[in-house]
Amino acid sequence: GAVVSQHPSRVICKSGTSVKIECRSLDFQATTMFWYRQFPKKSLMLMATSNEGSKATYEQGVEKDKFLINHASLTLSTLTVTSAHPEDSSFYICSARVEYETQYFGPGTRLLVL
Amino acid sequence: AQSVTQLDSQVPVFEEAPVELRCNYSSSVSVYLFWYVQYPNQGLQLLLKYLSGSTLVKGINGFEAEFNKSQTSFHLRKPSVHISDTAEYFCAVSDYGGATNKLIFGTGTLLAVQP
Numbered sequence: 001g002a003v004v005s006q007h008p009s010r011v012i013c014k015s016g017t018s019v020k021i022e023c024r025s026l027d028f029q030a031t032t033m034f035w036y037r038q039f040p041k042k043s044l045m046l047m048a049t050s051n052e053g054s055k056a057t058y059e060q061g062v063e064k065d066k067f068l069i070n071h072a073s074l075t076l077s078t079l080t081v082t083s084a085h086p087e088d089s090s091f092y093i094c095s096a097r098v099e100y101e102t103q104y105f106g107p108g109t110r111l112l113v114l
Numbered sequence: 115a116q117s118v119t120q121l122d123s124q125v126p127v128f129e130e131a132p133v134e135l136r137c138n139y140s141s142s143v144s145v146y147l148f149w150y151v152q153y154p155n156q157g158l159q160l161l162l163k164y165l166s167g168s169t170l171v172k173g174i175n176g177f178e179a180e181f182n183k184s185q186t187s188f189h190l191r192k193p194s195v196h197i198s199d200t201a202e203y204f205c206a207v208s209d210y211g212g213a214t215n216k217l218i219f220g221t222g223t224l225l226a227v228q229p
Binding site for chain 2: 004006034042043044046049091093095097101102103104105106107108110
């Protein structure tokens with residue numbers, strides 16, 4: 001149980017284009033999902049908290065117009081990187097909260113912007 | 115505010131030897147504590163968690179951790195490691211009863227198991 005999937009696993013795009021990443025909870029409903037960014041050999045940085053049916057809560061320093069988050073259903077949250085640039089290249093990981101305190105993570109999406 | 119310190123960025127160890135990965139936290143409130151493992155180019159997998167009760171917590175793959183409130187530590191241990199345990203290990207803390215239960219991660223420890 002508590003399986004979280006992400007799609008795509010890897011994406012390469014041209015600078016200036018937008019990229020959408022999906023995060024799904026496969027065998028449970030998640031009212032809260034989280035989006036993280038991980039730089040090479042670094043820890044995870046929380047970008048935003050996504051709540052079903054309401055606006056996401058962004059961490060300080062994260063551009064909400066750049067990283068659009070939508071949590072339209074209890075099993076799906078999406079992160080759209082708008083007008084992507086090379087500095088947006090990173091490993092993006094989502095998680096879903098199960099029970100009150102535990103997060104289960106997706107396999108991650110590697111984004112490369114050329 | 116909470117924080118997590120993993121002092122060892124890398125721990126080399128020989129196969130079948132015991133290992134301890136250190137984690138210290140700071141918080142002004144009660145906390146939940148977690149250990150996650152990340153294999154290359156993959157997401158995080160939950161190893162174990164401490165919520166309350168017994169301070170010795172057993173997890174998957176033979177790992178265990180002990181919560182020590184007085185020393186604000188949550189060290190991860192395994193009595194005999196395998197090559198397949200080579201991965202990045204992250205300690206994380208979240209505040210008990212917090213509105214969003216955000217996870218605060220340490221910087222990670224690379225466990226490098228050598229034959």
